Amino acid sequence: MLLDAVTLFPEMFAALTQSGVSRRAYENGVWQLGLINPRDFTADERRTVDERPYGGGPGMVMLAAPLEAAITAARERQRQAGARGSRVIYLSPQGEPLTHRRVCELADEVQQGSGLVMLCGRYEGIDERLIERCVDEEISIGDFVLSGGEIPAMALIDAIVRQLPGVLHDAESAQQDSFCDGLLDCPHYTRPETYAGQSVPEVLLSGHHEDIRRWRLQQALGRTWQRRPELLAGRVLSKEEARLLAQFQAQQA
Numbered sequence: 557m558l559l560d561a562v563t564l565f566p567e568m569f570a571a572l573t574q575s576g577v578s579r580r581a582y583e584n585g586v587w588q589l590g591l592i593n594p595r596d597f598t599a600d601e602r603r604t605v606d607e608r609p610y611g612g613g614p615g616m617v618m619l620a621a622p623l624e625a626a627i628t629a630a631r632e633r634q635r636q637a638g639a640r641g642s643r644v645i646y647l648s649p650q651g652e653p654l655t656h657r658r659v660c661e662l663a664d665e666v667q668q669g670s671g672l673v674m675l676c677g678r679y680e681g682i683d684e685r686l687i688e689r690c691v692d693e694e695i696s697i698g699d700f701v702l703s704g705g706e707i708p709a710m711a712l713i714d715a716i717v718r719q720l721p722g723v724l725h726d727a728e729s730a731q732q733d734s735f736c737d738g739l740l741d742c743p744h745y746t747r748p749e750t751y752a753g754q755s756v757p758e759v760l761l762s763g764h765h766e767d768i769r770r771w772r773l774q775q776a777l778g779r780t781w782q783r784r785p786e787l788l789a790g791r792v793l794s795k796e797e798a799r800l801l802a803q804f805q806a807q808q809a
Contacts, residue, residue, distance in 0.1 A: 557587035557720060558639045558671035560630035561709050562623065564605065564678055566591035568706045578714050581723045587666075589713075590633050594618075597625035606679050615680030620689075623682065627673055627690050634671030642671040643692045646682070647705035647712070651694030654712065658695070662712075663719035674712065676705030738791055740784060742775035770800065778804035 561569060569591055572578045581587055595603040605623075606616040631642045643665065652658075666672060675682075675691060687694075697708045717723055745756040759771045777800055780787050793801065 557666040557717070558590075558634045558637050558642075559587060559666070559674065559713055559716075560590035560592055560634060560642075560671065561674040561676060561706070561713075562592045562594060562626045562630060563674075563676040563704075563706055563709070564593060564595065565676075565704070565706055566593055569710060572710055572713055572717075577723060578717045581717050581720065584722075586720055586723060587717055588637065590630060592626045592630045592633075594622035594626040597622045597629070609680065613680075617680055618677060618682045618686075620683040620686035623675070623686050624690055627675065630673045631671070634673070637671075638669070639671035640669040642673050644673045644675060644690055645712070646675040646677065646687060646691045646694045647697070647708035648677065648681075648694045649696050649699070649701050651696040654695050654697050654715075656715075659712070659715045660719055663716045666716065667720065672716075674705070674709040676709050678704040737776075738787060739776040740780045740787070742772040742779065770796075773797065774800035774804050777801040778808075781805065782808075 563569070569589060573582045573589060578587075582589065594605050598604055604619070606618050609615070609617045627644055631644075634642045643662075662672065695708070695712065697711055702708065745760060749756050749761070757771070759767050762768070773796075777788075777793075777797055781801060781804070788801075
């Protein structure tokens with residue numbers, strides 16, 4: 557899996573290559589990361605990558621030319637590494653909200669040989685002409701503003717990497733995450749059986765796999781109904797799901 561990030565702060569991405577599941581997958585060669593700094597594609601002594609906005613206003617705007625050169629370099633690196641095309645994603649609060657479905661689609665794309673280039677903005681934004689010329693897709697991780705696109709890019713990379721075969725110890729772990737089947741995850745428990753006066757639900761100690769499956773499905777449905785009801789609005793419930801949700805709702809009444 558070929559990934560590149562165009563960023564003024566490449567050192568931030570060490571969190572992915574030096575920690576956790578993504579580090580293990582990186583060291584095992586499951587994915588590769590290229591870090592391209594647009595300052596390396598400037599011509600002046602100050603390595604300028606931003607200027608004041610036309611029309612006035614606060615802040616600075618990132619220049620198109622260094623960013624385009626950096627994107628071109630990232631695409632060329634991926635081409636030489638064997639990528640069949642490269643998709644440029646601009647991490648922006650104006651982009652389409654990131655969903656688990658889109659993560660899985662991107663994971664499929666990279667498994668099939670496509671490269672991804674993450675464009676990380678800074679300051680007030682990026683010259684719109686660069687976006688029109690070079691960006692294939694804008695993605696947002698939420699309705700809030702960060703100082704730059706690095707943290708959203710790292711979140712997207714981590715989400716994609718964990719979907720790749722062999723990355724997680726248990727092959728079913730990714731399939732049981734929240735949103736995988738359109739629902740939030742069910743509650744989880746581990747030792748000890750009693751903690752701070754609270755006991756683990758008896759069904760989880762029963763060893764009855766079918767009862768446990770039904771309980772987890774009911775809890776996932778109920779938690780989604782309580783916390784993210786809009787996820788259920790567009791879902792056609794099976795007879796079992798409708799029955800389990802009705803039971804959950806009756807218990808809460």
